[in-house]
Amino acid sequence: MRLFLWNAVLTLLVTSSSGALIPEPEVKIEVLQKPFICHRKTKGGDLMLVHYEGYLEKDGSLFHSTHKHNNGQPIWFTLGILEALKGWDQGLKGMCVGEKRKLIIPPALGYGKEGKGKIPPESTLIFNIDLLEIRNGPRSHESFQEMDLNDDWKLSKDEVPFPFSFFFSFFLYLLPFLFPPFFPSLPPPFLLLPPFLLAHFFRNIFEKTFIFICIKCYLNTDALKIVLLHRRASLRREVYRDLKKKKYHSFFCFFP
Structure with a gap:
């Protein structure tokens, strides 16, 4: 008996010392x-525009359906920014319009230990999801992808250089306005470009500067993703207000 217990203890020690890791939960x-x-x-x-039905795995009971509980209307959501469940972000990548998938989502990628409404804590969820339409996300997504060099859907400090080129271009554009005696033959600077191009130019400057501030000063990639990509303006404003409440570390946070 003692020999058996000793072998069990040795096995446990060897397993723990070998660095065995608990596998990450995955969506089936x-x-x-x-x-x-x-x-x-x-x-x-x-x-993504989807119809879905959600069931509890333990008893098969339906807890939500867009066909029954949403006036029969499908819902829009943005993939990859935790607008829905983590399990949805993992399980709905690479999906085609007209495709139907069944997702089995473990608690860690669902509602976890807290649960929600009719969903008890630590519940495994089953979703039947029908994709009806795909649209491009907000234009800010383009700025995010330009800076995400390794395509890991995250931004690191190394991927966020200070946007000197944008401010330099902006300065050159304003030269005729700032120093009119030196540019007598040019029209007013704000007549040089159509309004929609000016709006796009200023938008890019703001986005890249804000990205830089978030990463260099706040190191808050999740909040940044919501601000840039979320289609709900109210949520973008809410996150932006939270970021503004924090004080800047110092002016030098703008530089590497």
Whole structure:
């Protein structure tokens, strides 16, 4: 008996010392229906229009359905920014319009220990999801992708240089306005470009500067993703207000 216990203890010690890791929870994906032709697959930042039904795995009870509980209307959500469950962000990538999937989502990628409404804590969830339409996400997604050099859908400090080029271009554009005697033959600077190009130019300057501040000063990539990518302006403003409440570390946080 003692020999058996000693062997068990040794086995436990060897296992723990070997650095054995608990496997990360994963979503089980089953494709129920797939279109013959797929013109586009979903990726992070896309807007998806879906119908879905959600069930509890333990007893098969329905806890929500867009067909029954949403006046029969599908819902829009943005993939990849935790607008829905983590399990949805993992399980709905690479999906085609007209495709139907069954997702089995473990608690860690669902509602976890807290639960929600009719969903008890530590519940495994089953979703049947039908993709009806894909649209491009907000234009800010383009700025995010330009800076995400390694395509890991996260921004690091190394990927966020100070946007000197934008401010330099802006300065050159304003030269005729700031020093009119030196540019007598040029029209007023704000007549040099159409209004929509000016709006796009100023938007890019703001976005890249704000990205730089978030990463260098706040190191808050999740909040940044919501501000840039979320289609709900109210949520973007809420996150932006939270960031503004924090004090800047110092002016030098703007530089590497």
